[in-house]
Amino acid sequence: MFELSTGNSDNNRYVISVKGEIDIYSAPGFKESLYQSISDVGQDIVLDCSDLTYIDSMGLGILVGVLKRVKEKGNNMIIRNPRSTVRKLFRITGLDKAFVIEEV
Amino acid sequence: MFELSTGNSDNNRYVISVKGEIDIYSAPGFKESLYQSISDVGQDIVLDCSDLTYIDSMGLGILVGVLKRVKEKGNNMIIRNPRSTVRKLFRITGLDKAFVIEEV
Amino acid sequence: MKQTDTVSLCIPMKAEYVSIARLTASGITSRAGFDIDTIEDIKVALSEVLGKIIEKKPLTDRINIDFVCQSDGIRININIPDNIPDLFDNEDDKFALAIIRSLMDEMEMIKQEHIITMVKKLGKAV
Amino acid sequence: MKQTDTVSLCIPMKAEYVSIARLTASGITSRAGFDIDTIEDIKVALSEVLGKIIEKKPLTDRINIDFVCQSDGIRININIPDNIPDLFDNEDDKFALAIIRSLMDEMEMIKQEHIITMVKKLGKAV
Numbered sequence: 076m077f078e079l080s081t082g083n084s085d086n087n088r089y090v091i092s093v094k095g096e097i098d099i100y101s102a103p104g105f106k107e108s109l110y111q112s113i114s115d116v117g118q119d120i121v122l123d124c125s126d127l128t129y130i131d132s133m134g135l136g137i138l139v140g141v142l143k144r145v146k147e148k149g150n151n152m153i154i155r156n157p158r159s160t161v162r163k164l165f166r167i168t169g170l171d172k173a174f175v176i177e178e179v
Numbered sequence: 180m181f182e183l184s185t186g187n188s189d190n191n192r193y194v195i196s197v198k199g200e201i202d203i204y205s206a207p208g209f210k211e212s213l214y215q216s217i218s219d220v221g222q223d224i225v226l227d228c229s230d231l232t233y234i235d236s237m238g239l240g241i242l243v244g245v246l247k248r249v250k251e252k253g254n255n256m257i258i259r260n261p262r263s264t265v266r267k268l269f270r271i272t273g274l275d276k277a278f279v280i281e282e283v
Numbered sequence: 284m285k286q287t288d289t290v291s292l293c294i295p296m297k298a299e300y301v302s303i304a305r306l307t308a309s310g311i312t313s314r315a316g317f318d319i320d321t322i323e324d325i326k327v328a329l330s331e332v333l334g335k336i337i338e339k340k341p342l343t344d345r346i347n348i349d350f351v352c353q354s355d356g357i358r359i360n361i362n363i364p365d366n367i368p369d370l371f372d373n374e375d376d377k378f379a380l381a382i383i384r385s386l387m388d389e390m391e392m393i394k395q396e397h398i399i400t401m402v403k404k405l406g407k408a409v
Numbered sequence: 410m411k412q413t414d415t416v417s418l419c420i421p422m423k424a425e426y427v428s429i430a431r432l433t434a435s436g437i438t439s440r441a442g443f444d445i446d447t448i449e450d451i452k453v454a455l456s457e458v459l460g461k462i463i464e465k466k467p468l469t470d471r472i473n474i475d476f477v478c479q480s481d482g483i484r485i486n487i488n489i490p491d492n493i494p495d496l497f498d499n500e501d502d503k504f505a506l507a508i509i510r511s512l513m514d515e516m517e518m519i520k521q522e523h524i525i526t527m528v529k530k531l532g533k534a535v
């Protein structure tokens with residue numbers, strides 16, 4: 076399962092941290108929570124993935140959906156500190172080109 | 180699997196630490212290592228179980244065998260800091276009466 | 284989790300695979316809602332049964348375990364190969380048996396079905 | 410580990426059991442000698458296949474996975490229920506397919522046997 080914690084602000088960007096596993100079981104809840112967290116946000120969004128231990132294509136699809144919405148508002152979405160296994164999936168799917176990935 | 184580390188001395192007692200899991204697979208190696216470690220020891224033996232995460236009846240049987248040998252030399256064997264799950268097995272089998280169990 | 288979801292695991296009849304059964308058991312019992320201590324108890328009980336079966340060196344290649352997830356707990360059925368003698372017959376085996384009986388709520392050998400069946404209910408720590 | 414030890418796992422056809430399959434896969438691949446990163450790769454690939462099958466809502470109750478431990482790696486065979494359409498047919502599925510193909514050394518659907526078979530060799534990190 077996963078946990079989302081939101082609300083930290085960083086240089087005028089809105090930081091959301093995700094912790095745990097996003098797989099076929101947790102994906103629906105993740106999608107709902109994430110869409111809810113970003114619905115009123117009018118800034119760039121940083122998704123802190125330091126504690127995201129697992130994600131699969133379904134989770135990536137959700138992130139792409141969020142990116143689309145965020146971009147529609149003229150903002151961007153940054154993936155922060157993905158673990159090497161998660162980062163690898165961004166690379167394989169070519170999504171490392173769609174998202175800004177930052178290591179801090 | 181398991182790891183044994185030996186040789187620390189404590190109040191003239193010989194301390195052996197066991198780390199990891201003792202089950203049907205690791206038991207033969209555990210028995211051999213433990214018997215070897217105690218073969219030349221003429222003091223009381225402390226088996227530090229702080230990092231022993233798992234043991235079953237086979238492992239307990241080995242400890243009983245060691246206790247017998249240690250007692251034949253007029254010494255004793257102390258089980259130190261077993262985790263609650265390990266301690267429970269000593270209780271269930273009545274072995275908490277055969278061994279001195281100490282928490283430090 | 285529904286009334287009766289069953290997870291089956293079939294492992295080679297070898298000591299080195301017992302830890303795989305323990306790992307799978309942790310996953311299932313943790314998802315079923317057992318607390319950490321009870322999960323450990325179930326792992327120990329399962330290992331004792333598997334250990335005793337493997338010790339008897341049966342001719343069968345593999346051993347099957349059914350984890351039946353019930354609304355109030357879990358039932359674990361382990362197939363006993365039919366060419367082995369009694370499972371808990373010697374002095375040492377008595378300890379294994381004592382451990383299993385203490386840690387599980389029910390434990391029974393059903394000879395005609397060639398299984399050992401054990402039950403652990405939710406919400407009862409030893 | 411011998412040439413061909415097979416561990417079989419059969420889980421209910423439900424999303425909540427995929428993590429059990431991942432856990433069992435970790436245990437088997439770790440015992441088989443894979444490094445942590447490769448273990449993660451295998452878990453992801455297995456999850457993608459199971460996820461795609463479960464998404465198609467087949468009528469079958471359970472899904473079987475055979476982990477065949479070979480001296481040079483592992484082969485994972487997953488039964489595909491025969492009443493489901495193609496597994497990787499829409500746009501999103503292409504991503505799952507790309508992930509599986511990248512992470513595993515071999516991946517093949519054998520339609521007449523109704524299985525997907527995937528291979529990962531020891532000593533080859535992506």
Ligand SMILES: Nc1ncnc2c1ncn2[C@@H]1O[C@H](COP(=O)(O)OP(=O)(O)O)[C@@H](O)[C@H]1O
Nearest residue numbers: 132133135136139140143168170500501504505
């Ligand atoms: N697993 C995936 N990996 C990468 N991209 C994906 C994945 N799944 C979906 N996408 C892409 O994400 C985009 C948006 O996904 P979509 O399912 O339409 O989200 P939403 O419906 O929430 O907007 C689509 O263009 C699709 O190609």
Ligand SMILES: Nc1ncnc2c1ncn2[C@@H]1O[C@H](COP(=O)(O)OP(=O)(O)O)[C@@H](O)[C@H]1O
Nearest residue numbers: 236237239240241243244247272374375378379
């Ligand atoms: N699983 C066990 N739990 C508790 N006591 C045990 C267990 N297995 C063996 N014992 C007891 O330990 C004693 C010594 O065991 P044994 O197998 O004779 O060791 P060794 O042959 O190495 O001396 C026996 O009296 C036996 O009853």
